[in-house]
Amino acid sequence: MTLNPSSSDQRAVYLTDVPLATARERLQTALAELRDWPPRRTLRLPLDQALGHVTAAPVWAALSSPHFPAAAMDGVAVTAAGTVGAAETSPRRLKLDTQAIWIDTGDAMPPNTDAVIMIEDIHDHGDGTIEITAAAAPWQYVRPMGEDIVASELVLPQGRRLEPRDLGALAAAGHAAVEVVALPRVAVIPTGSELVPVGQTPRPGELIEFNGLMLGALAETWGAETLRGDIVADDFHAIRAATAAALESADIVVINAGSSAGREDYSARVIADLGRVFVHGVAVRPGHPVVLGVARGKPVLGIPGYPVSAALTFELFVRPLIEQCLGRPAPKRRTVKAVAPRQLVSHAGDDEFIRVRVGRVGNRVVAAPLERAAGVIMSLVRADGLVTVPRFSEGIAAGSDVDVELLGETEAIEHTAVAIGSHDPALDLLASEVSRRSPPMRLASTNAGSYGGLVALRRGEAHLAGCHLLDPATGVYNETDVRRVLPGRPVTLIHFAQREQGLIIPRGNPRGIGALQDLVRPDIRFVNRQRGAGTRMLLDHLLAKEGIDSSAIEGYDREQYTHLAVAADVDSGMADAALGIRAAARALSTDFIPVGLERYDLVIPNEHLDHPPVAALLAILRDPAFAEAVHAMGGYATERMGEVIAELGGKD
Numbered sequence: 001m002t003l004n005p006s007s008s009d010q011r012a013v014y015l016t017d018v019p020l021a022t023a024r025e026r027l028q029t030a031l032a033e034l035r036d037w038p039p040r041r042t043l044r045l046p047l048d049q050a051l052g053h054v055t056a057a058p059v060w061a062a063l064s065s066p067h068f069p070a071a072a073m074d075g076v077a078v079t080a081a082g083t084v085g086a087a088e089t090s091p092r093r094l095k096l097d098t099q100a101i102w103i104d105t106g107d108a109m110p111p112n113t114d115a116v117i118m119i120e121d122i123h124d125h126g127d128g129t130i131e132i133t134a135a136a137a138p139w140q141y142v143r144p145m146g147e148d149i150v151a152s153e154l155v156l157p158q159g160r161r162l163e164p165r166d167l168g169a170l171a172a173a174g175h176a177a178v179e180v181v182a183l184p185r186v187a188v189i190p191t192g193s194e195l196v197p198v199g200q201t202p203r204p205g206e207l208i209e210f211n212g213l214m215l216g217a218l219a220e221t222w223g224a225e226t227l228r229g230d231i232v233a234d235d236f237h238a239i240r241a242a243t244a245a246a247l248e249s250a251d252i253v254v255i256n257a258g259s260s261a262g263r264e265d266y267s268a269r270v271i272a273d274l275g276r277v278f279v280h281g282v283a284v285r286p287g288h289p290v291v292l293g294v295a296r297g298k299p300v301l302g303i304p305g306y307p308v309s310a311a312l313t314f315e316l317f318v319r320p321l322i323e324q325c326l327g328r329p330a331p332k333r334r335t336v337k338a339v340a341p342r343q344l345v346s347h348a349g350d351d352e353f354i355r356v357r358v359g360r361v362g363n364r365v366v367a368a369p370l371e372r373a374a375g376v377i378m379s380l381v382r383a384d385g386l387v388t389v390p391r392f393s394e395g396i397a398a399g400s401d402v403d404v405e406l407l408g409e410t411e412a413i414e415h416t417a418v419a420i421g422s423h424d425p426a427l428d429l430l431a432s433e434v435s436r437r438s439p440p441m442r443l444a445s446t447n448a449g450s451y452g453g454l455v456a457l458r459r460g461e462a463h464l465a466g467c468h469l470l471d472p473a474t475g476v477y478n479e480t481d482v483r484r485v486l487p488g489r490p491v492t493l494i495h496f497a498q499r500e501q502g503l504i505i506p507r508g509n510p511r512g513i514g515a516l517q518d519l520v521r522p523d524i525r526f527v528n529r530q531r532g533a534g535t536r537m538l539l540d541h542l543l544a545k546e547g548i549d550s551s552a553i554e555g556y557d558r559e560q561y562t563h564l565a566v567a568a569d570v571d572s573g574m575a576d577a578a579l580g581i582r583a584a585a586r587a588l589s590t591d592f593i594p595v596g597l598e599r600y601d602l603v604i605p606n607e608h609l610d611h612p613p614v615a616a617l618l619a620i621l622r623d624p625a626f627a628e629a630v631h632a633m634g635g636y637a638t639e640r641m642g643e644v645i646a647e648l649g650g651k652d
Helices: 019-030 164-172 212-223 236-248 267-273 307-326 378-382 425-435 449-458 479-485 517-518 533-545 563-572 582-587 612-621 624-630
Strands: 043-047 074-077 092-097 100-103 115-118 122-124 129-132 154-156 178-180 186-189 225-228 252-256 276-280 290-295 298-303 337-338 353-359 364-369 385-389 401-406 415-423 442-447 465-467 490-503 526-529 576-580 591-605 644-648
Touching: 019 276, 019 307, 019 624, 092 353, 100 425, 115 353, 178 307, 186 212, 186 236, 212 225, 212 252, 212 307, 236 252, 236 267, 236 298, 252 267, 252 307, 267 276, 267 290, 267 298, 267 449, 276 353, 298 307, 307 401, 337 353, 353 401, 353 415, 353 442, 364 401, 364 442, 415 449, 415 612, 425 442, 425 582, 425 624, 442 612, 449 465, 449 479, 449 526, 449 533, 449 591, 479 490, 479 644, 490 582, 490 612, 517 533, 533 576, 533 591, 563 576, 563 582, 576 582, 582 591, 612 624
Parallel strands: 186 225, 186 252, 252 298, 337 364, 415 442, 415 465, 526 576
Antiparallel strands: 043 178, 074 100, 074 115, 092 129, 122 129, 276 290, 290 298, 337 401, 353 364, 353 385, 385 401, 465 591, 490 576, 490 591, 490 644
């Protein structure tokens, strides 16, 4: 393995493409050869500064707790033998200060006493005597010395991440400070000539550098100290200098972006020039172009620039290194069994990590996949868990059981309304309101198109589906297709809104588009919604009505899964037109040519109407304030929001 870094314009090549387990093994083998890694720095911290740190050695009790016999109740301390014979029929009087001594909870037991009588069992005569009606047993209501902690016993083992309860135990055991592992230092070097700092408005061709913020926060969450570097341009010598400087102070160095094999991808060459590269390319998706190496006695990694790839590979390779520095194994996340509502196609040679939303529908947990593109950071925000598709498998068929590695708490599963179906931007507003008004309830929606949502309901994989399917024969929305896909199933159609559909076109309409007929012009590039989407079915209906051949439209087969996605394509210049709702055009400040109104409903099987998160969102739909907020988004008529449009599958 040799890389020649002498020419800054030399193109890097993939050295290897190895399985994840092999890559990790090579990394550990290389690190085992390093004399001074992992670092062994420790420091002694006051307890009020030690939260979250990891113990560097076992901690033994310096003091018993309590370190004296103590009263466990308010009352009087007595000698048990002096109370023998006391009963309700023959109460016994005791002299205060000699035979009985007033005592409060936590006080040290006076000499020559071995029991406490509760104040509730005492009658004070007010003449210096008290009366008791029951004998006390030896050590009754007395906390013995060392009841909690005995001096010299183990309080905390080595390698424990300190929690608030641990700090209390250490203090009770006589410690004011604790020896902890010094935080490993992780340097994150963001690279890319197109990057601008957070807070600066990017121009066309520029991107905000947010990976460094995200990766640094991940490292700190795992117990490391982050050394965030300045943005470094795509230049071999500049990246090499930044990496060399980071190696002076960091324990782990991460070069973000430039890890692939493009013209300006320098990570592998920089690491090879400073040390040794032993992996370039790991069989995982997202995150395939990973570089693993060592330089100057420390691990140096190159990870991809796409945010999802960066986050995944950072966790796969950097987190174990941090835990290794801390001397503790990486904690394992909880897993749950779930069903996959859609087919998950994978690359045969790679382990694929798919982000999913998770919720319980009936007696099954459903894991609905999110957008899989490596650059979609919002899939990280929305994800509840990860599903791993092993390499060389044939993917996962719809309806199959999968193991979900949870990213959050399992309790969220029970409080989630799962929506699969047609996309609408107002559903995001509804999700926000559910979380704000009715915590811990939440709405998790996945875009699968109107028809896909009905199929998900049929399979028992969703609580509700957004739907806007027009029956051309009758002009009625949704009811025909609901009866066809869910025959005999008792369902309720709840009205969401009337939506204005139309052509989304660039600001100023530079192409002079005026009607659907213009879509067949050779200079017009169209972007469509996916098959099964109500908007695509509406387009096909309108084209047929106008006698327009869809095969004559350039871009008819190019698909996006949301209204906002097609609007973004138009706004960015990737397309000249799309069919979508006015709210999406307004959100991206594009122009809009209306073609008509459509009815958008929520289809809910009756057995889910009383499910708490579903009931919570229905209550919000019937709130005029929410209807007004949706109306203000533009292109919505919300006067009938929340009304029952139809009840199907029963008597109909």
